Amino acid sequence: GNSVTQMEGPVTLSEEAFLTINCTYTATGYPSLFWYVQYPGEGLQLLLKATKADDKGSNKGFEATYRKETTSFHLEKGSVQVSDSAVYFCALSKNTDKLIFGTGTRLQVFP
Amino acid sequence: EAQVTQNPRYLITVTGKKLTVTCSQNMNHEYMSWYRQDPGLGLRQIYYSMNVEVTDKGDVPEGYKVSRKEKRNFPLILESPSPNQTSLYFCASSTQGYGGYTFGSGTRLTVV
Numbered sequence: 001g002n003s004v005t006q007m008e009g010p011v012t013l014s015e016e017a018f019l020t021i022n023c024t025y026t027a028t029g030y031p032s033l034f035w036y037v038q039y040p041g042e043g044l045q046l047l048l049k050a051t052k053a054d055d056k057g058s059n060k061g062f063e064a065t066y067r068k069e070t071t072s073f074h075l076e077k078g079s080v081q082v083s084d085s086a087v088y089f090c091a092l093s094k095n096t097d098k099l100i101f102g103t104g105t106r107l108q109v110f111p
Numbered sequence: 112e113a114q115v116t117q118n119p120r121y122l123i124t125v126t127g128k129k130l131t132v133t134c135s136q137n138m139n140h141e142y143m144s145w146y147r148q149d150p151g152l153g154l155r156q157i158y159y160s161m162n163v164e165v166t167d168k169g170d171v172p173e174g175y176k177v178s179r180k181e182k183r184n185f186p187l188i189l190e191s192p193s194p195n196q197t198s199l200y201f202c203a204s205s206t207q208g209y210g211g212y213t214f215g216s217g218t219r220l221t222v223v
Contacts, residue, residue, distance in 0.1 A: 034211060043115075043201055043214040044154075089153065098144070098169065099203075099212060103153040 002027040006090050006102035013109050019077040021105045023064075023090035026071065031092040033057075033066055033073040034099070038087045047075075047088070085109045113138045117202050117215035124192055124222055132187045132218050134202035140213075142205045143185040144169070145177065147198040148217075154201065160185055192222040 007022040025031065032051045036044040048057030053068035062077045073090060090102040115136045124130055136143065144159040146169075156169030160179040174196055176188040185204075189196060202215040 036214075043216045044203075045214070046211040049211050098156050098159065099146075099154075101146075101153040101155075103151060 002031065002092060002094055002100050004090050004092055004100055004102035006088075006105050009087075009104070009106040011105060011107045013080055013107070015082055015109055015111050016079045017109075019075070019080045019084075019107065021075040021088055021090075021107070023073045023075065023102060024071050025073065025090075025092050027092055027094060029094065030068075031094045033064070034091045034093070035062070035064055035073070035075050036089045036091060036101075038089065038104070040086070044089065080107070080109045082109045082111055113213065115202055115204050115213050115215040117200075117218050120216065120218060122218060122220050124220070126193055126222055127191050130189050130192060130220075132189075132200060132202075132220070134185045134187065134215060135183050136185075136202075136204040136213070137183065138204060138206075138213065139182065140204035140206050141182070143179065144203050144212075145175070145185070145187050146201045146203065147171065148201060149198050157187070157200075189220075192220075194222050196220065197222050 003026045034049045035047040037047045038044050048059045050057040050066035056065045064075045087104045087106050089104045091099045118133045141162045145157040146154040148154045155171045158177040160166045200218045203212040205212040
């Protein structure tokens with residue numbers, strides 16, 4: 001079946017460090033791929049998305065490229081800030097009826 | 112402001128006492144869904160609705176009911192809550208298509 005695998009956290013970084021959070025997926029066909037972010041005590045917010053192979057989603061300095069050949073959608077940011085501390089979820093959607101989420105990766109950024 | 116509103120934010124209840132968590136969206140979205148979030152498991156879909164009067168089971172529907180009588184509302188009903196339903200619940204909505212989903216702020220439910 002369709003599934004998403006994310007790297008285990010927490011990821012702990014110093015401010016201005018480079019961030020990569022790995023995400024791979026299993027799905028037939030061409031799913032849409034998403035990154036959502038959950039700040040403490042809040043709901044999930046859509047961070048970025050990509051709907052076809054080689055698309056790059058970007059927002060707030062974060063980027064992720066839809067790689068069909070490696071079935072991956074890794075999240076990157078060149079210079080993280082303390083305010084980026086949150087839980088990040090990778091997700092896929094084959095149809096509009098369901099988002100399939102990874103287990104989430106907690107990012108902690110220290111000054 | 113476009114949003115999904117859930118109520119209550121926090122709820123503590125006893126085993127077997129029926130409860131309803133409300134969800135309302137003001138974006139005229141066709142699709143609505145309920146998820147539960149548990150540590151180490153991520154988010155799992157409970158029920159979803161493609162439009163008014165159209166609902167279907169997600170991955171973990173046991174112990175839950177939903178209804179979609181109006182486009183904007185999608186309440187989650189626990190007829191006889193049990194402690195294993197202690198969780199963080201999220202309602203979400205979207206238009207048909209691959210545009211992403213808008214989530215509510217969550218309801219933290221504790222069943223004792």
